[in-house]
Amino acid sequence: MKALEYKNVSFGYRDDSLAVKCVNLSVEEGEFVAVLGQNGSGKSTLARLSNGLLWADEGSVYVFDRLLTQKNEREIRRDVGIVFQNPDSQAVASIVEDDIAFGPENVGIPREEMRERIDRALKAVDMEKYRGAMLSRLSGGQKQRVAVAGILALRPRIMIFDESTAMLDPRGRREIMDVILKSREEFGVTVLMITHFMEEALLADRAVIMHEGKIAAEGKPREILKDADELQKYRLALPKTVEISRKLRAGGLNVGDAFTAEELTGEILRAYRS
Numbered sequence: 346m347k348a349l350e351y352k353n354v355s356f357g358y359r360d361d362s363l364a365v366k367c368v369n370l371s372v373e374e375g376e377f378v379a380v381l382g383q384n385g386s387g388k389s390t391l392a393r394l395s396n397g398l399l400w401a402d403e404g405s406v407y408v409f410d411r412l413l414t415q416k417n418e419r420e421i422r423r424d425v426g427i428v429f430q431n432p433d434s435q436a437v438a439s440i441v442e443d444d445i446a447f448g449p450e451n452v453g454i455p456r457e458e459m460r461e462r463i464d465r466a467l468k469a470v471d472m473e474k475y476r477g478a479m480l481s482r483l484s485g486g487q488k489q490r491v492a493v494a495g496i497l498a499l500r501p502r503i504m505i506f507d508e509s510t511a512m513l514d515p516r517g518r519r520e521i522m523d524v525i526l527k528s529r530e531e532f533g534v535t536v537l538m539i540t541h542f543m544e545e546a547l548l549a550d551r552a553v554i555m556h557e558g559k560i561a562a563e564g565k566p567r568e569i570l571k572d573a574d575e576l577q578k579y580r581l582a583l584p585k586t587v588e589i590s591r592k593l594r595a596g597g598l599n600v601g602d603a604f605t606a607e608e609l610t611g612e613i614l615r616a617y618r619s
């Protein structure tokens with residue numbers, strides 16, 4: 346079943362230019378799609394068009410085969426949760442626990458279940474100790490963890506992360522990624538992840554590149570992320586490790602493309618052993 350589908354969707358903030366241009370994209374239930382693209386390419390706008398935070402000027406959006414309209418917007422928002430990049434702009438309460446409770450409360454989750462959901466969500470993002478803390482006292486990364494906990498507690502069938510781990514260090518990003526992958530296993534959640542971190546994109550089933558409001562390319566992450574000429578067209582860089590492996594190859598060491606630091610080490614060791 347299709348979880349999310351954009352059909353010929355266009356949107357402009359002003360009349361003179363379109364931020365999203367005739368996008369066709371369909372995401373299967375349970376699929377994990379990474380969305381890449383330089384700043385201003387329309388990624389956040391596309392995310393906001395998925396659940397009525399913005400309305401398409403042209404074209405249609407379908408969520409689990411229902412056409413998104415102003416009539417079913419509320420119902421569809423239960424199915425599509427978005428975590429944004431800036432945690433301050435999405436906080437709705439001053440205490441961590443209340444902030445996480447807001448989403449589930451709004452959709453009528455009973456008290457007893459709520460407690461359990463909040464406990465689990467806080468534990469998942471390793472923020473149990475901050476349950477009663479003031480959000481304003483937390484670091485950017487901690488706020489992002491709370492925002493992720495909020496969507497975990499809400500348990501929408503589609504989770505969209507819009508550069509939601511930008512303030513975390515690599516280890517923190519890895520932890521959040523693990524949480525997302527786990528809830529995908531457990532609940533069959535569909536994930537759309539807007540990111541410029543290659544290590545996140547590599548874990549996706551499919552990568553989509555946006556450029557000037559359009560879907561410019563899509564495919565397996567490893568296919569998309571190894572085509573330097575194509576990436577350059579969209580002002581994206583090769584993953585550092587791929588670049589290094591190519592330099593080593595040019596220098597005479599027989600290594601294959603490596604997409605992670607681990608793979609790079611493996612390739613180098615193999616090259617020296619053979």
Ligand SMILES: Nc1ncnc2c1ncn2[C@@H]1O[C@H](COP(=O)(O)OP(=O)(O)O)[C@@H](O)[C@H]1O
Nearest residue numbers: 358359364382383384385386387388389390391
């Ligand atoms: N609130 C807004 N008002 C006017 N223009 C906007 C607004 N938000 C984004 N834009 C413009 O729309 C285009 C796409 O932006 P956005 O979707 O935020 O791209 P991305 O998330 O890929 O960086 C850009 O040209 C940006 O300047």
Ligand SMILES: [Mg+2]
Nearest residue numbers: 388389390507
């Ligand atoms: Mg954006």
